[in-house]
Amino acid sequence: MICSICPRKCKIDRDINVGFCQSPSVFRVARAALHYWEEPCISGENGSGTVFFSGCNLRCVYCQNYEISRENKGMEISDDRLIEIFENLIEQGANNINLVNPTHYASRLADVLTKWKSPVPIVYNSSGYEKVETLKALDGLIDIYLPDLKYIRKDKALRYSAAGDYFERASKAILEMRRQVNDRFDSEGMMQSGMIVRHLILPQNTNSSIEILKWLKENLSDTYVSLMAQYTPCGELDDTPELKRKITRREYDKVADFAVANGFEKLFLQELESADSNFIPKFDFTGIL
Numbered sequence: 001m002i003c004s005i006c007p008r009k010c011k012i013d014r015d016i017n018v019g020f021c022q023s024p025s026v027f028r029v030a031r032a033a034l035h036y037w038e039e040p041c042i043s044g045e046n047g048s049g050t051v052f053f054s055g056c057n058l059r060c061v062y063c064q065n066y067e068i069s070r071e072n073k074g075m076e077i078s079d080d081r082l083i084e085i086f087e088n089l090i091e092q093g094a095n096n097i098n099l100v101n102p103t104h105y106a107s108r109l110a111d112v113l114t115k116w117k118s119p120v121p122i123v124y125n126s127s128g129y130e131k132v133e134t135l136k137a138l139d140g141l142i143d144i145y146l147p148d149l150k151y152i153r154k155d156k157a158l159r160y161s162a163a164g165d166y167f168e169r170a171s172k173a174i175l176e177m178r179r180q181v182n183d184r185f186d187s188e189g190m191m192q193s194g195m196i197v198r199h200l201i202l203p204q205n206t207n208s209s210i211e212i213l214k215w216l217k218e219n220l221s222d223t224y225v226s227l228m229a230q231y232t233p234c235g236e237l238d239d240t241p242e243l244k245r246k247i248t249r250r251e252y253d254k255v256a257d258f259a260v261a262n263g264f265e266k267l268f269l270q271e272l273e274s275a276d277s278n279f280i281p282k283f284d285f286t287g288i289l
Contacts, residue, residue, distance in 0.1 A: 023055030032287030049094025127171035145177035
């Protein structure tokens with residue numbers, strides 16, 4: 001498999017070697033379980049059926065899931081085993097199947113979702129660092145897009161994720177995701193199709209967050225936005241000392257107040273108490289073994 005799935009375009013044969021994402025061509029996963037801490041219309045009371053894929057095409061220095069994104073902890077499984085995992089989550093009552101960090105497996109997932117039709121919505125939960133061409137191959141297979149929009153400034157994207165073209169790529173990818181899906185909810189308020197754009201507020205980065213909100217207001221004014229306060233220092237941060245603390249109440253309020261004052265009506269706001277390592281999933285192969 002000569003891989004150019006994502007903007008990195010490593011063009012290596014993943015059956016033989018690995019590229020930036022450190023992932024083979026076969027699925028590598030670290031956890032599959034009901035998750036209750038997504039947005040209310042995603043988790044609901046029953047939980048979201050999350051499947052965490054190992055490896056990552058972004059590998060942010062601060063990633064709270066660094067065990068799987070940077071250290072690549074995981075177990076290789078077949079396509080059929082992945083389908084079994086999906087079906088087990090649905091039997092447990094999952095509101096949806098939530099593919100967490102799926103970008104580097106997008107093409108293989110397209111094959112799986114073409115032959116296996118889910119009775120619950122499929123959620124594509126991504127960093128936003130995607131190729132439009134790859135997303136087009138998912139058109140009609142994904143019900144809910146849950147992308148991050150992490151950076152708008154090139155220097156921040158380079159410093160934290162070694163991806164100077166992040167905003168250029170992510171902004172186009174998010175517009176493609178928006179083209180594919182319309183927002184629709186069931187009678188209980190659970191999202192059945194649509195998109196929520198997430199933004200994680202980072203310490204000493206509030207002006208960047210406000211610039212992102214301005215872009216969203218101008219380009220996706222009718223799209224749900226989720227402002228996240230959960231940043232918890234993780235990983236190796238010696239080269240980025242500004243990230244060695246959680247965000248402050250003042251930082252969060254500055255961004256949230258801007259959103260409210262500028263008419264963001266479809267807005268999710270996360271409590272500061274979410275910045276706690278207890279909310280980080282345990283990558284112990286739950287639901288995989």
